[in-house]
Amino acid sequence: MTGSPSPLSLVIVDDDDRILELTAHAARETGLFSPIVTSTNARHALAEIIVSNEPPGVILTDLSMPHMDGFEFAQTLKSLSSTKHIPIFMFSSSGLHYDEQHALDAGCTAFFLKPSTLSGLTELLKEVARLARPVEALCDFSRPSGE
Numbered sequence: 001m002t003g004s005p006s007p008l009s010l011v012i013v014d015d016d017d018r019i020l021e022l023t024a025h026a027a028r029e030t031g032l033f034s035p036i037v038t039s040t041n042a043r044h045a046l047a048e049i050i051v052s053n054e055p056p057g058v059i060l061t062d063l064s065m066p067h068m069d070g071f072e073f074a075q076t077l078k079s080l081s082s083t084k085h086i087p088i089f090m091f092s093s094s095g096l097h098y099d100e101q102h103a104l105d106a107g108c109t110a111f112f113l114k115p116s117t118l119s120g121l122t123e124l125l126k127e128v129a130r131l132a133r134p135v136e137a138l139c140d141f142s143r144p145s146g147e
Contacts, residue, residue: 007034008057013045015065026121032129042068058132063092078107087132
């Protein structure tokens with residue numbers, strides 16, 4: 001089988017509009033994600049994901065947000081049978097080891113330091129797609145195994 005893998009649907013959650021738009025732009029530029037949905041509020045994103053008929057293929061969330069932080073957002077998604085399979089990646093400007101460990105304990109696939117450049121953000125998103133693909137393949141039980 002050759003060719004590019006199909007794009008992953010992506011939800012990006014960050015309370016900073018500027019970072020949210022820059023991240024969505026970088027995600028579009030990679031060609032690895034479609035559709036791309038953004039939200040400035042983790043509670044609203046959570047509600048939309050829960051009622052969706054097609055949950056996203058991957059979620060990228062900020063750590064520090066008002067109303068609901070990234071830890072609670074990830075823990076809640078991982079506690080629900082309909083969303084526990086979704087790979088969640090957390091990014092933050094905090095480089096504290098505690099935050100990284102807390103994100104992993106909350107069920108995140110990985111924790112990233114927010115890049116300061118567009119090229120750094122693009123590389124981060126490529127890594128997110130690379131890491132999310134094996135998780136996506138493990139969760140695809142609908143394909144018959146080769147007989």
